[in-house]
Amino acid sequence: MKDARIAFFAPMKAPDHETPSGDREMARNLMTALRATGAKVDLASDMRIYDGAGDPWQQSALMEAAKPEIARLTEEFAQDAPSIWVSYHNYYKSPDLIGPPVCAALNIPYVQIETSRARKRLSGPWAGFARVAEEACDAADLVFYMTVHDQETLERDRPNGQKLVRLPPFLPLEDLPASSSLDSSDIFAAGMMRAGDKLASYELIAETLALLDDQPMRLRIAGDGPMRREVEKLMAPFGDKVRFLGRLDAEQMARAYRNASLFFWPGVNEAYGMVYLEAQAKGLPVVAQDRPGVRDVLAPGDHPAPKDGPQAMAKTIRSLLNDAALRAELGRLSRAHVAENHLLATARSILTGALSPLIAGAS
Secondary structure (H helix, E strand, C coil): CCCCEEEEECCCCCCCCCCCCHHHHHHHHHHHHHHHCCCEEEECCCCCCCCCCCCHHHHHHHHHHHHHHHHHHHHHHCCCCCCEEEEECCECCECCCCHHHHHHHHCCCEEEECCCCCHHHHCCCCHHHHHHHHHHHHHCCEEEECCHHHHHHHHHHCCCCCEEEECCCCCCCCCCCCCCCCCCCEEEEECCCCCCHHHHHHHHHHHHHCCCCCCCCEEEEECCCCCHHHHHHHHHHHHHHEEEEECCCHHHHHHHHHCCCEEECCCCCCCCCHHHHHHHHCCCCEECCCCCCHHHCCCCCCCCCHHHHHHHHHHHHHHHHCCHHHHHHHHHHHHHHHHHHCCHHHHHHHHHHHHHHHHHHHC
């Protein structure tokens, strides 16, 4: 793929967006991995296409706003088209409005990474965007899926000739980072502080901590957002056992992982969660619920079922805090799992193997 040129687009959040998130992180990781194949990768557009509220007017406005961007890119690439177009994270709240028409005009292959089908959304407040997201998915020559949950609907609804390839979530690293010593009493948690599933995870954390009053431990929380005050209220009963670290950059996050003995994030409806990979790469045992998406990145183990509630998570945390040998063994297994399945070499190999024939066939 040395001479290939890839146009990359992330409609939900561009890799250079100012607000950190797992979505932005994965977009950056994908550009790194695509460049690692030897291809030249350019960000085609930084337009954000997202409607989180289910507002038909907003959806129509974004569809109109995309038209001049489509025209600009079609004209810009007319004399020197990229080898292929790759879009990341097309779904009913954030459909790819740009990639399919540009690729059709230029007659180049169109690829999606981490797309999802949601035909139940074809009626209701997101109907306009859901229709376009389905059409964009139908237009893809190749779809890389990251979780088993997404695979099920992609297999069910894929058009004839469309190829599906598993691409596990990954860290943009050639080798594992240095491991935590696991010798502190710190538990580390990290998550955006916003309403919905993230707040639900914080509520579970608070309910779990209430069952661990007898443990000499400290919880350190990285994250910020519009619901920070509500999260602080949830943690107020635990006094100085809980410390808020705020929003951390990559180096600060690495230090927080290194200084902890385990990572705790329940993972309510997480797509998968990059923090799980980062924690495991540092050799931290992870306490999370056994949920779709989350189980695609966690090392095999006895992860509590959601129906078992905070009691099961408290039991797991208690066992880990009181057994250094168990922490060390689970940490070792976590690092081995990431090394085998979730580093740059694996992603590069999968991307090269799937994209090379598509690019060659289009030349």
